Amino acid sequence: MLVKIPETGIIKEQEFTIKKDVSIIYGYNNCGKTTILRALDQAFQYEMMQQFIYGMVRDLAIYIPTNRIVVSENNTDELRLNDYEDFIHYQKDSYKDYSLHLKRLRDELLKNKMVHNFICHAVYEIFNIDIKEICSRYSDGIENIINIYLNVIWAMTWNLDIAGFTEERLREFLAEQQIYILIDEIEMFLHVNIQSKLISNMKKDFAGCRFILTTHSPLLLTRYKNCMIYNIKDGRLQETEGDMYYEDLDIIYEQLFKVNELPIQVRDDINYLGEVILKSTEIDSKRIAGIVETLRKEYPNLCRRYNVMITKAQNIGDMND
DSSP states (O other), X not given: OEXXXXXXXXXXXEEEEOOSSEEEEEOOTXXXXXXXXXXXXXHHHHHHHHHHHTTOXXXXXXXXXXXXXXXXXXXXXXXXXXXXXXXXXXHHHHGGGHHHHHHHHHHHHTTSHHHHHHHHHHHHHHHOXXXXXXXXXXXXXXXXXXXXXXXXXXXXXXXXXXXXXOHHHHHHHHHHOOOEEEESSTTTTOOHHHHHHHHXXXXXXXXXXXXXXEESOTXXXXXOSSEEEEEEETTEEEEOOXXXXXXXXXXXXXXXXXXXXXXXXXXXXXXXXXXXXXXXXXXXXXXXXXXXXXXXXXXXXXXXXXXXXXXXXXXHHHHHO
């Protein structure tokens, strides 16, 4: 699907083709990740309204922002939406008090035992924690997932009566629906072990959906095979080349997140020891001894990691002394 993104803040006007089931956008703070999701949300809302006017809404989308932990204790009224126009306007209004929106979803959807059980099962699959009732306050990570699931289920069922659905029928129905799900910083409050299996679990539960996610997590970029990865540069999405599925995280840190795997001097010293072993440089016994002493004194973890190389280079240095 081709989406025309309007110019919004630092984000430039551009076209974005959604090529795969999962698109992940990463980037530095203040590069525009949240802004581009909001711009995409705006583009989807415009498209939905045009489709509504012409009598058929095909490309339903929902945007889930970062402030998705319920803090509101207000009582909520039953939400009545007559058509897609009401749905679109309600979505816009919900961002003004998103906590109240989340409270409303809990009050309405969790009354349905099948929805309640579906979300409890999802929590078990993701966290390996067996919760029987969603009636008390859990960790922010679990609350985060509960509220994401509630938003997705609401977007799929707001205009339907699902009271008569069995648990099996609900699971089948949710897996069949095709909507676009935009989630800002999906990894919020989540342990890396949970992050590693999050996308796969959500795609299993909502198999027909397409996800557009933003993240600061290098791990998320490597744990789902059928995905596109984008960086934001100068206000534009740039596709990241190469297969990142289970790529070495050190490579992800260094190449995509610009985090040095090693201090620059240590990297140069270890490269030198490698050249000594390969006999591709002049052997300087004093330099080798100094490098080995520094590494063992200041970087014991790196010494264990590069122990074979350090030992071989040291032996060469001793024999050349």
